[in-house]
Amino acid sequence: MSENKSSIxxxxxxxxxxxxxxxxxINMVDAVCEIVDARIPFSSRNPDIPELIGNKxxxxxxxxxDMADMKKTLEWxxxxxKSSILAIAADAKSGKxxxxxxxxxxxxLGDKLKKYEEKGMVGKTLRVMxxxxxxxxxxxxxxxxxxxxxxxxxxxxxxxxxxxWFTVSDKLELLDTPGVLxxxxxxxxxxxxxxxxxxxTDRILDTExxxxxxxxxxxxxxxxxxxxxxxxxxxxxxxYDALCLVGKKRGMxxxxxxxxxxxxxxxxxxxxxxxxxxxITLEGTDFYA
Ligand code: G4P
Numbered sequence: 001m002s003e004n005k006s007s008i009x010x011x012x013x014x015x016x017x018x019x020x021x022x023x024x025x026i027n028m029v030d031a032v033c034e035i036v037d038a039r040i041p042f043s044s045r046n047p048d049i050p051e052l053i054g055n056k057x058x059x060x061x062x063x064x065x066d067m068a069d070m071k072k073t074l075e076w077x078x079x080x081x082k083s084s085i086l087a088i089a090a091d092a093k094s095g096k097x098x099x100x101x102x103x104x105x106x107x108x109l110g111d112k113l114k115k116y117e118e119k120g121m122v123g124k125t126l127r128v129m130x131x132x133x134x135x136x137x138x139x140x141x142x143x144x145x146x147x148x149x150x151x152x153x154x155x156x157x158x159x160x161x162x163x164x165w166f167t168v169s170d171k172l173e174l175l176d177t178p179g180v181l182x183x184x185x186x187x188x189x190x191x192x193x194x195x196x197x198x199x200x201t202d203r204i205l206d207t208e209x210x211x212x213x214x215x216x217x218x219x220x221x222x223x224x225x226x227x228x229x230x231x232x233x234x235x236x237x238x239x240y241d242a243l244c245l246v247g248k249k250r251g252m253x254x255x256x257x258x259x260x261x262x263x264x265x266x267x268x269x270x271x272x273x274x275x276x277x278x279x280i281t282l283e284g285t286d287f288y289a
Pocket of ligand 1: 066
């Protein structure tokens with residue numbers, strides 16, 4: 001991204017700790033499943049992940065696809081394919097698409113499985129590390145696949161004792177992200193998108209500003225959804241005026257005829273987060289341009 005390159009880490013100490021833990025345990029797994037929010041595939045991805053996982057076979061799971069724009073999700077899948085990364089769409093809440101994950105593991109580990117077979121190691125348990133920033137749906141995904149069954153860890157050398165291993169079957173185990181992998185703000189836009197989706201608290205940014213940013217995206221890419229929900233054919237050029245108009249349409253007018261823009265902003269963000277406006281993706285693959 002071209003704007004403000006100064007990177008803001010929320011908790012640099014915590015980030016270092018998480019990275020160290022991931023680096024310590026990466027050799028214990030055969031592959032990595034990186035979970036991102038399909039509505040913000042760029043901003044919900046910790047940019048340090050490629051460096052952390054090195055050459056490990058890699059699956060990107062575009063989760064919350066039930067709330068994202070399917071056309072854009074398919075574009076993201078093609079985008080990853082061009083970089084030889086297998087991406088799949090899933091909805092860990094309902095379980096849709098989660099089943100595809102097992103065959104994705106077999107696909108990315110094809111060569112390794114062949115080598116195991118040649119060595120007579122048929123039926124070896126495959127281990128996958130699940131990585132992702134908070135709120136992308138890691139727990140929901142793991143619960144969908146493994147239920148509450150936690151694997152025993154006592155006989156596994158080098159692994160911190162804890163509850164982070166999960167058994168999917170006798171052939172597949174998942175390791176939850178060791179430590180908390182915080183998002184990294186490489187730009188103001190990344191922070192805004194994380195806050196708009198609710199991945200990080202919106203208290204760190206001005207609520208009205210977030211709603212105005214959301215309206216800018218809606219105006220450019222999802223005007224029919226705006227028309228259907230708020231009953232207007234066009235939005236004013238100025239984002240603040242647009243927010244006022246949405247508030248006015250919803251009767252959020254205070255004394256003197258002024259619009260309660262904070263209330264309007266909260267309503268808009270809440271309706272976006274609950275998918276009431278429709279299925280919306282805030283970021284296209286051109287974010288990587
Ligand atoms: P995390 O482990 O990565 O931190 O994420 P977690 O599974 O806790 O999920 C964060 C929130 O996102 C949860 O909502 C969860 O239900 C929701 N979620 C996860 N995956 C999906 C998905 O594919 N689609 C949709 N629509 N939502 C998803 P919550 O409001 O925090 O809790 P609750 O609604 O489950 O009570």
